[in-house]
Protein backbone atom coordinates (compact mmCIF):
# COMPACT_ATOMS: atom_id res chain seq x y z
CA UNK A 1 0.00 0.00 0.00
CA UNK A 2 2.73 2.43 0.99
CA UNK A 3 4.79 1.60 -2.06
CA UNK A 4 1.76 2.07 -4.24
CA UNK A 5 0.92 5.53 -2.93
CA UNK A 6 4.56 6.57 -3.16
CA UNK A 7 4.53 5.39 -6.78
CA UNK A 8 1.31 7.25 -7.49
CA UNK A 9 2.73 10.43 -5.99
CA UNK A 10 5.85 10.02 -8.10
CA UNK A 11 3.79 9.52 -11.26
CA UNK A 12 1.68 12.53 -10.41
CA UNK A 13 4.82 14.56 -10.00
CA UNK A 14 6.34 13.32 -13.26
CA UNK A 15 3.12 13.93 -15.19
CA UNK A 16 2.50 17.39 -13.80
CA UNK A 17 6.07 18.47 -14.43
CA UNK A 18 5.82 17.24 -18.02
CA UNK A 19 2.59 19.08 -18.72
CA UNK A 20 4.01 22.18 -17.05
CA UNK A 21 6.62 22.48 -19.80
CA UNK A 22 5.91 25.35 -22.11
CA UNK A 23 5.76 24.52 -25.79
CA UNK A 24 7.25 27.28 -27.90
CA UNK A 25 5.89 28.06 -31.36
CA UNK A 26 9.27 29.06 -32.77
CA UNK A 27 11.41 26.40 -31.05
CA UNK A 28 9.05 23.39 -31.04
CA UNK A 29 6.24 23.82 -33.55
CA UNK A 30 8.09 25.49 -36.45
CA UNK A 31 10.86 22.84 -36.76
CA UNK A 32 8.20 20.13 -36.85
CA UNK A 33 6.18 21.99 -39.49
CA UNK A 34 9.34 22.49 -41.57
CA UNK A 35 10.21 18.79 -41.37
CA UNK A 36 6.76 17.28 -41.88
CA UNK A 37 4.23 19.76 -43.26
CA UNK A 38 5.58 22.80 -45.10
CA UNK A 39 6.30 21.13 -48.43
CA UNK A 40 2.53 20.83 -48.92
CA UNK A 41 1.31 23.71 -46.75
CA UNK A 42 3.14 26.72 -48.15
CA UNK A 43 1.13 29.80 -49.03
CA UNK A 44 -0.12 29.54 -52.58
CA UNK A 45 -1.59 32.67 -54.16
CA UNK A 46 -3.64 30.64 -56.60
CA UNK A 47 -5.41 28.91 -53.77
CA UNK A 48 -5.84 31.42 -50.96
CA UNK A 49 -8.21 29.12 -49.11
CA UNK A 50 -5.66 26.41 -48.51
CA UNK A 51 -4.13 25.90 -45.11
CA UNK A 52 -0.71 27.57 -45.05
CA UNK A 53 1.77 27.17 -42.24
CA UNK A 54 4.55 29.52 -43.42
CA UNK A 55 4.36 31.65 -40.28
CA UNK A 56 2.36 32.23 -37.11
CA UNK A 57 -0.27 34.52 -38.67
CA UNK A 58 -1.05 32.15 -41.54
CA UNK A 59 -1.07 29.10 -39.31
CA UNK A 60 -3.69 30.76 -37.12
CA UNK A 61 -5.84 32.32 -39.82
CA UNK A 62 -5.68 30.29 -43.02
CA UNK A 63 -7.58 27.14 -43.93
CA UNK A 64 -11.22 26.42 -44.57
CA UNK A 65 -12.15 25.20 -41.14
CA UNK A 66 -13.40 27.48 -38.36
CA UNK A 67 -12.13 25.35 -35.50
CA UNK A 68 -8.65 24.92 -37.04
CA UNK A 69 -7.00 26.23 -33.87
CA UNK A 70 -9.11 26.70 -30.75
CA UNK A 71 -6.74 28.37 -28.27
CA UNK A 72 -6.83 26.44 -24.98
CA UNK A 73 -8.51 23.38 -26.52
CA UNK A 74 -6.12 21.19 -28.52
CA UNK A 75 -8.47 18.20 -28.44
CA UNK A 76 -11.17 20.06 -30.39
CA UNK A 77 -8.81 21.83 -32.77
CA UNK A 78 -9.11 20.53 -36.34
CA UNK A 79 -5.33 20.84 -36.74
CA UNK A 80 -4.87 18.17 -34.06
CA UNK A 81 -7.84 16.07 -35.25
CA UNK A 82 -6.21 15.87 -38.71
CA UNK A 83 -3.08 14.33 -37.18
CA UNK A 84 -5.01 11.42 -35.68
CA UNK A 85 -6.36 8.38 -37.55
CA UNK A 86 -9.67 8.75 -39.41
CA UNK A 87 -10.37 12.49 -39.34
CA UNK A 88 -14.00 13.43 -40.18
CA UNK A 89 -12.93 14.82 -43.58
CA UNK A 90 -10.02 13.88 -45.84
CA UNK A 91 -6.97 11.97 -44.73
CA UNK A 92 -4.77 11.74 -41.67
CA UNK A 93 -1.80 14.12 -42.01
CA UNK A 94 0.85 13.98 -43.33
CA UNK A 95 -1.14 12.63 -46.28
CA UNK A 96 0.51 10.09 -48.62
CA UNK A 97 3.13 9.32 -46.00
CA UNK A 98 3.47 5.93 -44.37
CA UNK A 99 5.23 7.62 -41.48
CA UNK A 100 2.62 9.45 -39.46
CA UNK A 101 3.63 11.69 -36.58
CA UNK A 102 4.66 10.03 -33.33
CA UNK A 103 2.52 10.56 -30.24
CA UNK A 104 5.12 13.01 -28.94
CA UNK A 105 4.98 15.03 -32.15
CA UNK A 106 1.16 15.19 -32.10
CA UNK A 107 1.49 16.28 -28.47
CA UNK A 108 3.68 19.24 -29.45
CA UNK A 109 0.84 20.63 -31.60
CA UNK A 110 -1.79 19.72 -29.00
CA UNK A 111 0.04 21.17 -25.99
CA UNK A 112 0.94 24.34 -27.91
CA UNK A 113 -2.79 24.90 -28.59
CA UNK A 114 -3.77 23.84 -25.04
CA UNK A 115 -1.41 26.54 -23.77
CA UNK A 116 -3.19 29.19 -25.85
CA UNK A 117 -1.52 28.83 -29.30
CA UNK A 118 0.78 31.74 -28.53
CA UNK A 119 3.42 33.32 -30.74
CA UNK A 120 6.14 32.37 -28.29
Ligand code: HEC
Pocket residue numbers: 033036037038039040041049050051062063064065078079082083089090091092093094095096101
Ligand atom coordinates in the same frame (compact mmCIF):
# COMPACT_ATOMS: atom_id res chain seq x y z
C1 HEC B 1 2.22 15.37 -49.01
C2 HEC B 1 1.51 16.61 -48.78
C3 HEC B 1 1.05 16.95 -47.36
C4 HEC B 1 1.80 16.92 -46.20
C5 HEC B 1 3.24 16.50 -46.01
C6 HEC B 1 0.92 17.43 -45.16
N1 HEC B 1 -0.30 17.76 -45.70
FE1 HEC B 1 -1.91 18.54 -44.67
N2 HEC B 1 -3.04 18.48 -46.38
C7 HEC B 1 -2.61 18.02 -47.61
C8 HEC B 1 -3.75 17.97 -48.53
C9 HEC B 1 -3.68 17.50 -49.98
C10 HEC B 1 -4.88 18.41 -47.80
C11 HEC B 1 -6.35 18.51 -48.27
C12 HEC B 1 -7.02 17.14 -48.22
C13 HEC B 1 -7.45 16.67 -46.84
O1 HEC B 1 -7.93 17.49 -46.03
O2 HEC B 1 -7.29 15.48 -46.55
C14 HEC B 1 -4.40 18.73 -46.46
C15 HEC B 1 -5.21 19.22 -45.45
C16 HEC B 1 -4.75 19.56 -44.17
C17 HEC B 1 -5.57 20.16 -43.16
C18 HEC B 1 -7.01 20.59 -43.31
C19 HEC B 1 -7.04 21.96 -43.98
C20 HEC B 1 -8.41 22.61 -44.08
O3 HEC B 1 -8.44 23.81 -44.43
O4 HEC B 1 -9.44 21.96 -43.83
C21 HEC B 1 -4.78 20.30 -42.05
C22 HEC B 1 -5.18 20.91 -40.72
C23 HEC B 1 -3.47 19.79 -42.38
N3 HEC B 1 -3.49 19.35 -43.68
C24 HEC B 1 -2.40 19.76 -41.51
C25 HEC B 1 -1.16 19.21 -41.81
C26 HEC B 1 -0.07 19.14 -40.86
C27 HEC B 1 -0.10 19.68 -39.45
C28 HEC B 1 0.97 18.52 -41.51
C29 HEC B 1 2.33 18.16 -40.95
C30 HEC B 1 2.32 17.29 -39.80
C31 HEC B 1 0.52 18.21 -42.87
N4 HEC B 1 -0.78 18.64 -43.01
C32 HEC B 1 1.29 17.58 -43.84
C33 HEC B 1 -1.30 17.67 -47.93
C34 HEC B 1 -0.27 17.48 -47.04
